[in-house]
Amino acid sequence: MKGILKNKSIRRTMILTLTLMLVWPNFVEPAAAKEPATYRLKWLFNASVVGDLYADVHNLFAAKGLDVTVKEGGPERDAIRELEMGRAQFGVASADQVIRALDKGAAVVVIAQLFQINPLQWIYRPEKFRIDRLEDLKGKKLGVTFGGNDETILRTLLAKAGITEKDVTLFSVRYDYTPFYKHKVNFWPVYRNTQAIILSEKLRKEGEPVAFFNPAEFGVRFVANSVITSPRMIQEHPATVRNFTEALMLGWTQALDFNNHPKAIKTLQRFDKDTPVHILDQQLNETRKLIQPTPGFKVGTIDVAAWKQTEKIMLDQKQISTPVFVEKVLKSYIPY
Amino acid sequence: MRFSCRDITFKYPDASNYVFKNLSFELTEPGFNALFGPSGVGKTSFAKIITGEIKEFSGEISTDSMKILLYSYNLERLPGWSSVGKHLEKIIPLSQKSKKDELVEAFGLKEFIGARFSQLSLGQQNRVNLIRYLLQDFQMLIMDESLANVDELTREKILLKIKDMFPQTFFLYISHNVIEVSKFCKQILVLRSAGKIPQVITVEGENYSTLQQVDKQKLEQTMLEVMNASS
Amino acid sequence: MLLHRRIYQFFIIYLMGVALLLLLKYSLNLSDYVIPSLIDIWHTGIDVFVRYFSDVMNTLSVAVVGQIVSLLLAFLIGITGRQATWFGSFIKVAAYNVQAYPIVAIAPIIFILLGDGIATRLLIAAMICYFPLLLSVLGIMAEPITEIEHFYKVTGRMRWQLEIKIRAFENLNKLTTVIAGSATLAMAGTIVAEFIAANAGIGYSIRVALYQSDLAKILIALFLIGMTLSVYQGLLEATGYAVRKGWARI
Structure with a gap:
């Protein structure tokens, strides 16, 4: 090691690299007439981000003197990390991400809440049974993504109803719906406004009606995507x-x-070329219900109570060690 | 028993020049004969034609009643997983055991029999290889530089031993050593490059065997003949 | 000894990696969410060590079985395919092609066919480490060692078993290196399989940790994987060395 450090050219390279690393975030500071900014989404371009794309395509950012680059999200993208690294100025993150980040000392502010109702819900076949009370979940086989949000939500629901893990069967969920198609699992977690549309259409073709189990209806309001x-x-x-x-x-x-x-729809089609129009139609309709539940609802309203509940759930399930008082970082910037 | 080749013509596929053109010769009786010639003249190819490893040639080879013709060469190796002695035991019929011991002794290998092949010197390796061939069932053995890297004194001892032990067998000894082939071989087939006619000149060697005095003048004469034939 | 050198070499690499991350963290003043602090990593380590260790052992056991399966398969096909030139070249073409497919694309298909149990993990592990092994074995088995085989051929003693023995022996170094190297591939394959299509093993745990954006857990997992792999590879190398010593006295 000593010998390596003595080598001048290596040392110079190291210093240069370090300097670059230190200076890098400053390069992305705004400079030109239109203020540049990067907006990192949480997931791929689909109906869930229609408003983000719409603002971009119809020059709404430009009208405000901004030059915004909207970047697609994905499983390994994390807007909070990118904010901190200076690679993005705005982003979309789920509430649990925000709370976890706060728990780890990250600095993040929520400026608007997109989803008023969490799109993460469970699809099931109402012919077989109905879920009127949480107790009806007993004895069922429930799909869950271990480690995912749905696990947190499901465990909260079960705890709320006093159902132990012995009373139900938890089935580990993957990309592929075969176990649900084959009736091996009764409940399968889906995004209500995207996958669920495709899935229910397939099942309807087979003559199988579907219903959705929405945790919010049972008092569990776990906040989803917000702007940070x-x-x-x-x-x-x-x-x-x-x-x-x-x-x-x-x-x-x-x-x-x-x-x-x-x-x-036209805006969506530019980015989501694989989804047929009639599906996009339905997806947009469902998205509307989740983001603007009532006509005239002020889009972006931050539901402080729901955020507090989300934090409490995570604290109860020991996903965070101490309270983070999430309400302190909820700073609505919506213009109404 | 006799061995003859008539009008052997051969060239490697895709090559433009012939290696052999109308090559003919005859060995009339068993004994220790030599195949002599400058490097690259085709000695190894010729040996492979004789033993049937190369089949794409024209001409005729008559082996009389000989069925098994073996070709051995100096770069051969024994597998490395057990000792030289164990390998020899495995590939030499039990009936030949006493002969094997005799050869091991005469070839100066007795103390190395427990060693692995890779631990031997090049000369020792060649001698071990030769022993295993000598004790196979065959009517003709082609020894391609089989005594390379062996010192002169030992080579003489070995050659004399082979002649003594296998008088009724055909040998074709490929060597670059004029003195050696002139002195010990019965017939020396001098192989010349393809353009020359004839391509093979047969020189009678001195064919020394055990306990004979060397006639220097005659030997020199033979050597000269061999050199002239090959030039 | 090879084993302990492998372990401390791994330590150096791992520590250098962590040091670089920490350097980045403190020089850019990043929060524990982006890069966990040393204390954070330590506490997480204490928290998850036992669970992750058993996960890694679980993964390793699948990887080892997968490696053995692919070794047997590679030898079987390598040996049968060594002479038939059409078959040999067919196998090679197939091997190159399948190797070119990203396993993440094939994995869901395997998952649909075999479910998320051990079979899927095993198959993917074997698939990832099988083809390089097959190519090596095929290469070795198809290459004659003329200077040894000549004698057995001309004296009519050659049997296929002997031919394989000769070729394997002469390429013992290459073979043991390839086998030790394929351990990494088997492990990587199993982890990938677990990541996309399983409910157990360290790959699955990494996926769960990723859902929770928990980099500290990932770092612990990487440490355990690297450590286990170093030990396993070291053992394989030591075995290879012992085999060579015993068989070839070198």
Whole structure:
């Protein structure tokens, strides 16, 4: 090691690398006439991000003097990390991500809450049984993604109903729905506004009606995707944050407006080429219900109570060690 | 028993030049004969034609009643997983055991019999290889540089021993050593390059065997003949 | 000894990796969410060590079985395919092609066919480590060792068993290296299989940790995987050395 450090050229390279690493985040500071910003989504381009895409495509960001690059998310993308590394200025993260990050000392601020109802729900066949009370889950085979949000939500529901793990069978869920198709599992977790549409259409073709089990209806309100930024952005570029949020909320409101339905579908089609239009139609309709549950609902409203409940759930399940008081980082920037 | 080749013509596929063209010769009786010639003249190819390893040639080879013709060469190795002695035991019929012991002794290998093949010197390796061939069932054995890396004195001893033990067998000894082939071989087939006619000149060797005095003049004469034939 | 050198070499690499991460963390003033602190890693280590260790052992056992299966298969096909030139080249073409498919694309198909049990993990592990093994074995078995085989051929003593023995013996070094190297592939294969299509093993635990964005857990998992692999590979190498010493006295 000593010998290596003595080598001048290696040492110089190391210093250069370190300097680069230190200086790198500063390169992405805004400079030009239109203020550049990067917006990292949580998941791939689909109906769940229609408003984000709409704001971009219809130049709503530009109208506010911003040059926003909307970046696709994915399983290994994490907007909170990117905010901290300076690679993004805005992002979408789920509530559990935000709370976990706060628990680990990350600095993050929630500026708007997109989903008012968590799209993560369970599909089942109502012909066989109905779920009117949580107790009805007893003896059922429940699909769950171990480690995922659905596990947290499901465990909370079970605990709420006093159902122990012995009373149900938990089935580990994968990408592939075969176990549900084959009736091996009674409940399968799905995203209500995206996968669920495709899945229920397939089952309907087979003559099997479907229903959805929505945890919110049983008092478990686990917050899903929200818009985030860093405290530094709020402190140093408050106008940018405001402009961004206004443009984004306008995008969402317009995208969900019934009058703009065809325009919104066209926007989606540009990014999601694989999904047939009639599916996109249904997906958009379902997304509307989750983000704007009532006509005229103010898109982006932060449901503080739900956030607090989400934190309590995670604390109860020991996913975080101490309270993070999430309400402190909920700073609504929505313009209404 | 006699062995003859008539009008052997051969070239390697895709090669433009012939290796042999109308090559003919005859060995009339068993004994220790030599195949002599400059490097690259085709001695090894010729040996492979004789033993049937190369089949794409024209001409005729007559082996009389001889059925088994073996070709051995100096780079051969024994497998490394057990000792030389164990290998020899495995591949030499029990009936030949006393002969084996005799050869091991005469070839100066007795103290190395427990060693692995890779532990032997090149000369020792060649001698071990030769022993295992000598004790196989055959009517003709081609020894391609089989005594390379063996010192001169030992070589003489070995050659004399072979001649003594196998008088009724055909040997074709490939060597570059003019003195050696002139001195010990019965007939020396001098192989010349393809353009020359004839391609083989047969020189009568001195065919020394045990206990004979060397006639220097005659030997020199034979050597000269061999050299002239090959040039 | 080879084994302990492997272990401390791994230690150095791992520590260098962690040091680089920490350097990045403190120089950029990153939170524990982005890069966990040393204390965080330590506490997580204490928390999950036993569970992760048994997960890694679980994975290793599948990897070992997968490796043995692929070794047997590679030898079987390598030996039968060594002479028939059409078959030999067919196998090679097939091997190259299948190797080119990303396992993440094939895994869901296997998962549908075999479910998420041990069979899927085993098959994927074997698939990943089988083809390189097959190519080596095929290469070795198809290459004559003329200077040894000549004698047995011309004296009519050659049997296929002897031919294989000669070729294997002459390539013992290559074979033991390839086998030790394939351990990494078998392990990687099993982990990938667990990551996409299983309910057990360290790959599955990594996936769960990723859901929770828990980098500390990932670092512990990587440590245990690297450590176990070093020991396993070291043992394989030592065995290979012992075999060579016993068989060839070298």
